[in-house]
Amino acid sequence: DAGVTQSPTHLIKTRGQQVTLRCSPKSGHDTVSWYQQALGQGPQFIFQYYEEEERQRGNFPDRFSGHQFPNYSSELNVNALLLGDSALYLCASSLMGVRYSFFGPGTRLTVL
Amino acid sequence: AQKVTQAQTEISVVEKEDVTLDCVYETRDTTYYLFWYKQPPSGELVFLIRRNSFDEQNEISGRYSWNFQKSTSSFNFTITASQVVDSAVYFCALSEAGGGADGLTFGKGTHLIIQP
Numbered sequence: 708d709a710g711v712t713q714s715p716t717h718l719i720k721t722r723g724q725q726v727t728l729r730c731s732p733k734s735g736h737d738t739v740s741w742y743q744q745a746l747g748q749g750p751q752f753i754f755q756y757y758e759e760e761e762r763q764r765g766n767f768p769d770r771f772s773g774h775q776f777p778n779y780s781s782e783l784n785v786n787a788l789l790l791g792d793s794a795l796y797l798c799a800s801s802l803m804g805v806r807y808s809f810f811g812p813g814t815r816l817t818v819l
Numbered sequence: 820a821q822k823v824t825q826a827q828t829e830i831s832v833v834e835k836e837d838v839t840l841d842c843v844y845e846t847r848d849t850t851y852y853l854f855w856y857k858q859p860p861s862g863e864l865v866f867l868i869r870r871n872s873f874d875e876q877n878e879i880s881g882r883y884s885w886n887f888q889k890s891t892s893s894f895n896f897t898i899t900a901s902q903v904v905d906s907a908v909y910f911c912a913l914s915e916a917g918g919g920a921d922g923l924t925f926g927k928g929t930h931l932i933i934q935p
Contacts, residue, residue, distance in 0.1 A: 740922060749823075749910050749925035750864070763922045795862060799923075806852050806871075806914065806921050810864035 709734065711800050711811035719817045720788050728783045728814045732800030738762075739781040740808060741773060742797040750797055756781055757803050785816075793818045821846045823913050825926035832901055833934050840896045840929045842911030848872075853887065853894045854912040854923065864910070870894065898931075906933045 712731045720726050732739050738757045742750035752765035756775035775781045779800075785792055795815050799808035822845040832838050844853065855867040868878065870887050878885045882899045898905055908930050912923040 742923075742925075747927075749825075749912075749927045750923070752922035752924065755922050765922060797864065799864075801921070807854065807866055807869045808921075808923070809866065810856075812861065812863045815862075 711798055711809050713796075713798050713811040713814050715814060716812070717815045717817075719819065721819050722788055722790060724788050724818075725784065725786045726788060726816060728785075728796050728798075728816070729780065730783070730798030730800075730811060731780045732798075733809050736800035736802050736809070737779050738801045738803045739775055739779065740799045740801070741781070741783045742799065743767070743792075744795040744797055744813070746794070753783070788818045790818050792816065821848075821851075821913050821915055821924045823911050823924055823926035825911055825929050827929045828927070829930040829932065831932040831934060834903055835900050837897060837899050838901050838931065840898075840909050840911075840931065842894045842896065842926060844892050844894065844911070844913045846913060846915055848915045850915075852914040852921070854914070855885065855894075855896050856910045856912060856925075858908040858910060858928070860907070867896075901931075901933045903933050903935050906931060 714729045740755040741753040744750040754764040759775045770786045772784045795813045797813045798811045801808040824843045851872045853870045856864045884897045886895045908928045910928045912925045914921045
């Protein structure tokens with residue numbers, strides 16, 4: 708049973724570019740959440756998707772957007788990248804209402 | 820607004836010592852959930868425990884134990900007889916119950932170093 712998978716593992720972009728990160732949830736899970744973890748900090752909640760809709764959003768600008776597909780996988784898009792967007796981006800999946808999440812290994816984004 | 824505070828940035832102990840990681844939380848909700856996650860150097864967060872606000876029973880799982888006290892808004896984590904493999908960053912997190920969505924609010928983490 709595969710856990711949460713994320714791609715790519717690492718990514719290097721330059722300021723102003725756009726990036727798309729991908730996540731496949733653990734089998735049987737229907738909810739996907741995205742978190743940003745800056746170096747030396749705790750993860751910060753970006754948003755959560757359930758039934759292909761954004762159900763909850765953290766304190767992140769509209770440059771951060773997402774999508775959930777019918778197979779429950781999800782994408783995180785970040786436009787107009789800033790140096791401060793450099794971080795580990797973690798995807799977590801869960802079953803709505805069960806209230807604990809499994810995390811993926813993350814995508815390390817570096818913005819130059 | 821919800822908040823989680825982990826005042827200990829880094830703790831270093833010698834193997835076999837007991838160590839307690841502190842977590843203090845703030846929330847206006849009466850129903851909420853508390854979590855501990857472990858993040859080894861590989862980066863993947865590993866779930867350790869979940870507690871809901873109505874269950875104040877302490878829990879023990881092997882060398883790990885958790886002490887939840889609503890009166891002090893604390894959810895502390897103790898490792899007994901620590902081992903080098905326990906070295907990692909540990910995060911305490913909070914989720915409020917409203918609306919069904921359950922985004923987590925994390926503390927800044929405590930970097931635990933177990934020296935052989």
